[in-house]
Amino acid sequence: MLRYLYARDLEQFQRLQDSMFRDRADQFHRRLGWDVTVDGRGWERDQYDDLNPLYVIWERPDGLHGGSTRFLPTTGRTMVNEHFLHLTDGVAFRSPFIWECTRFCLAPEAPSRVASALMVGGGELMRAFNLRHFVGVFDAPMVRIYRMLGSVPDVLGSQGTGRGAVSVGLWHYASEERRRVLERAGMSSELSEHWFQRSFGHPVEARMIA
């Protein structure tokens, strides 16, 4: 199931928390070789995890992490604005309607529908809170997967080569993509809305304002 959890509420889900930060260490440190910090517990965490970000997490039936991504509002401190302006042509995105999305992570051998489910979760956040864009940092090879998932970001810039390459890109709200992404995630609209409501206590409340 999809959970939407702020960092400070994540402590109540210890198995989920522990496996998420371990999977992040596996993906970003071991597999991609990014310059990230892994602590004594085997967790990959950075300074932005301390800013009480909102995580969208796929929780497996056994309570372990299946995949996740991390959101912060661009009106406050963000990783892109503090570390990746050289990949955005110097543009520091700042708006209540643009959130940052980083640390897109999949557990080893996670089925592809988990990635789709995370895309659904991002779309629900956009729908619920009038967001128009996400600005994201991701490993460059992910673009191929995003394309398969039908949710392709505009890549603004990349650095490095091969598996460890890092890109910054923009996702845009597109209501017409929702059904397609839901289909790929093997999830009904009702189920997604139910999970959203479980986390936030209210419906997604779609409002399209041009």
Place this chain on the structure above:
Amino acid sequence: MGCYGMALEVEKYLERVERADGLSDIQTLIVDLRDHYRVHHVVYHWVSSDGEQYGCGTYDPKWVQHYVDSEYLRIDPVIIGCFQRFHPVDWKRLDWSSKQARTFQQDAIAHGVGNQGYSIPIRGPNGQFALFSLSHSCSDAEWSDFTRTHQRELILIAHYFNLKALEFEKNRTPEPSRGLSPREVDALTFLAMGYARGQVADMLSISEHTLRAYIESARFKLGAMNTTHAVARAMVEGLIIVGGAARAAQGDWPGRKEVVRTQAR
């Protein structure tokens, strides 16, 4: 409530926010907003990066004093629930389960706060935090309808109050060009020259979607309600130059219009 009244002219209202020259102007704007939406209260509460706190709002001063005297800050579920979060919250979704919280709620209702509330937490630069809240007495359905209808404009208004508050913050020097990058300045300049979005995107070698994100971001940094307003403001501030100077400086492009006009969003 406002959903039965006239739509707020958000642009005009935000222009007034932009012109505000002190906390007393902010107070007047808050009272006007409350009267417009016909809700019981509107409150803006701001914690600066060095921990200094300000509040503006329509609560009865007796309630404010009582709140301080009772140290409600420590048990208020709105403060506890919204602090360090960043999505708009209906007060019903907060944790009112403790006895203290329920007592506090009864006290708040007795002081005219209302049985409903909605708060927009704001994260500013350097750990600055603010909360913009509305409260009222009505049914759950009415409140949900009201907040759903007005969410986007309330988010905008909340953040524009916050931009103002940051401006008022002591010892704060205005950021040069309010953080607009050369790319954003280019985008606004081409829009001001009358190019359509598609053309501007082509000229900057970005997608039209990305151009929209540039504009969205530039609008916010300039405290502007829409693209036209952002272009006008950037011109007033001398961030973009159109007309003779730009023509002389930047040569010519195919399809350029001689008449300088601002591009409506």
